Amino acid sequence: MVSYLEHCRAIDELLGLYALVVDGQEWERWPALFAEDCYYAVVSIENVEQDLPLAYMLDDSRERILDRVKFVREVWAGTVEPYRTRHSIQRTMTMDLGSGVYEVQANFLVGYTLGDGTAGMLAMGHYEDQIAVGEEGALFLRKVVYLDNVPPRYLIYPL
Amino acid sequence: MSNDFEAVRRKVALRFREPTKLPKEIFSDEAIYREELQRFFYGPYWHPVAHRAELPATGSFKTTWLAEVPVILTRTADDEVRAFINSCSHRGALLEQRRCGVAAQFECPYHRWLFGNDGGFIGAPGRKEFRSDFCETDYSLVPLRVAEHAGLIFVSRDSLAPDLQSFLGAAASPLADCMLDDGRLKLIGYQKVIYQANWKAYIDNDPYHAPLLHAAFRLLNWHGSKGQLITTRPYGHMCILYQINHYVDNGFLNDPSAISFLGTDDRARVVALRPVTGITKHLDTINIRFARPLGVNRTEVSYAFFGHQDDTPEYLEHRVRQSSNLLGPSGYISIEDAAIYNRVQLTTNDGGYARFVKGVGKPRDQWSQNDEASNTEWWAHYRTRMGFAPEGSADG
Numbered sequence: 001m002v003s004y005l006e007h008c009r010a011i012d013e014l015l016g017l018y019a020l021v022v023d024g025q026e027w028e029r030w031p032a033l034f035a036e037d038c039y040y041a042v043v044s045i046e047n048v049e050q051d052l053p054l055a056y057m058l059d060d061s062r063e064r065i066l067d068r069v070k071f072v073r074e075v076w077a078g079t080v081e082p083y084r085t086r087h088s089i090q091r092t093m094t095m096d097l098g099s100g101v102y103e104v105q106a107n108f109l110v111g112y113t114l115g116d117g118t119a120g121m122l123a124m125g126h127y128e129d130q131i132a133v134g135e136e137g138a139l140f141l142r143k144v145v146y147l148d149n150v151p152p153r154y155l156i157y158p159l
Numbered sequence: 160m161s162n163d164f165e166a167v168r169r170k171v172a173l174r175f176r177e178p179t180k181l182p183k184e185i186f187s188d189e190a191i192y193r194e195e196l197q198r199f200f201y202g203p204y205w206h207p208v209a210h211r212a213e214l215p216a217t218g219s220f221k222t223t224w225l226a227e228v229p230v231i232l233t234r235t236a237d238d239e240v241r242a243f244i245n246s247c248s249h250r251g252a253l254l255e256q257r258r259c260g261v262a263a264q265f266e267c268p269y270h271r272w273l274f275g276n277d278g279g280f281i282g283a284p285g286r287k288e289f290r291s292d293f294c295e296t297d298y299s300l301v302p303l304r305v306a307e308h309a310g311l312i313f314v315s316r317d318s319l320a321p322d323l324q325s326f327l328g329a330a331a332s333p334l335a336d337c338m339l340d341d342g343r344l345k346l347i348g349y350q351k352v353i354y355q356a357n358w359k360a361y362i363d364n365d366p367y368h369a370p371l372l373h374a375a376f377r378l379l380n381w382h383g384s385k386g387q388l389i390t391t392r393p394y395g396h397m398c399i400l401y402q403i404n405h406y407v408d409n410g411f412l413n414d415p416s417a418i419s420f421l422g423t424d425d426r427a428r429v430v431a432l433r434p435v436t437g438i439t440k441h442l443d444t445i446n447i448r449f450a451r452p453l454g455v456n457r458t459e460v461s462y463a464f465f466g467h468q469d470d471t472p473e474y475l476e477h478r479v480r481q482s483s484n485l486l487g488p489s490g491y492i493s494i495e496d497a498a499i500y501n502r503v504q505l506t507t508n509d510g511g512y513a514r515f516v517k518g519v520g521k522p523r524d525q526w527s528q529n530d531e532a533s534n535t536e537w538w539a540h541y542r543t544r545m546g547f548a549p550e551g552s553a554d555g
Binding site: 041044046047050052053054055056057058060061063064066067070071075076078079080081150151152153154155156 | 258259346347348349350351352353354355372374375411412413414417459464476479480482483484487488489491494495497498499501502
């Protein structure tokens with residue numbers, strides 16, 4: 001039981017760190033939150049409900065996650081209109097899959113603020129994550145972002 | 160035509176002297192926007208609203224919007240696609256609120272009126288007490304005209320719209336190329352987004368723009384090949400036809416697999432149908448961009464991506480990876496387009512002009528893929544149809 005609670009604390013620290021890194025736009029640190037073998041996707045709940053496989057972002061390997069950082073940092077900068085985000089994340093379900101791996105669900109709300117100070121709600125939905133907890137803490141094996149809303153602007157940054 | 164618009168029309172006409180120099184208020188004036196809904200969206204034009212792949216079986220339906228008008232599309236038992244205003248013919252409640260599904264009948268929740276998916280009135284509780292002159296055929300759902308090309312479903316509210324083939328003209332063939340000729344597509348999903356841009360700013364900058372915008376092209380060492388350009392008259396549909404260029408890995412990406420071309424059909428196509436639909440076939444993606452104005456400065460675009468019914472599971476999976484990352488609103492390439500719609504809209508109240516220069520003045524048959532003159536066929540048509548051009552101008 002102690003171990004389960006310790007693991008939960010490690011999971012919460014990872015979710016907190018995730019918000020810190022993406023809201024701080026520390027994109028070089030973003031891949032480090034994932035295990036070596038990993039998967040990141042943003043999908044709309046509408047597609048999921050219709051059994052449609054298309055995603056908004058689909059990085060099905062570490063290489064692809066590193067490439068996303070390259071696009072954000074090197075390719076799009078200066079053209080796209082930047083915005084600041086604020087993630088609010090609440091863990092809602094934690095299931096022990098054994099061997100230190102957990103299936104974790106969490107709700108999220110992401111607010112955004114533009115350069116001129118106008119702000120709004122960018123995204124709402126939930127995460128379905130697979131998280132491995134080891135000696136050095138927790139890492140995402142898999143993170144899928146289920147988006148409830150049609151975003152009020154195009155998404156630049158990972159959610 | 161409202162008095163509001165007539166006053167604006169006179170003022171704009173004084174500034175709108177040529178289709179290569181657009182007074183920017185056409186992108187931000189509320190009266191112009193309201194008039195455009197009447198003249199273009201409810202007028203004699205055809206609007207793509209679905210592909211048959213989104214209505215996969217008889218009984219399938221999809222709800223959507225033609226500007227501010229709710230529309231329901233059904234695939235009836237005789238395998239015809241029909242379109243109706245999605246409103247109960249009794250008191251006007253929105254009849255079907257689901258995005259899609261399968262239904263032979265639609266029941267209004269308000270007074271339980273029942274309609275067939277062919278739009279016909281079937282029955283209602285208390286029918287015997289209805290007014291004595293009640294005639295069931297007067298209470299069918301209001302139909303829209305429907306026409307189809309390579310599986311793409313078009314609707315029109317106006318009986319004066321020409322037949323679809325005349326409307327499409329020379330764009331019909333490149334459009335069928337995008338639908339892989341036989342139109343037997345398979346839906347793989349939607350990416351929806353709202354742009355803070357007028358619908359014309361969206362379509363004017365989506366299908367065509369100079370590759371200069373795309374830093375991604377430069378960094379990926381990705382050169383466009385020489386393409387063929389087709390523009391139609393009078394509507395100004397625009398098509399760019401070229402051959403897919405294989406991506407040569409220059410080491411920029413850690414994993415270039417998602418942008419590699421694995422198919423055999425190397426026709427690349429970009430089509431802009433007026434008034435507001437972009438369609439692309441690029442690398443292994445097939446994309447129809449269903450756009451809907453939400454007001455003078457907001458446009459929702461539903462990027463629908465497709466594969467083909469005969470794709471192998473492996474090829475379909477590749478299409479999914481590529482479609483998810485390349486040409487949607489957050490795609491590697493097209494996110495840069497998205498930024499421009501908003502950035503163009505932000506300056507539309509400064510009293511200035513948006514101007515076309517590259518290729519302008521060259522004979523039409525010498526326009527090339529990167530000549531922005533190609534957009535001006537549409538602007539000539541728009542200027543005439545809105546009454547901004549002097550009486551008797553061409554391209555009406």
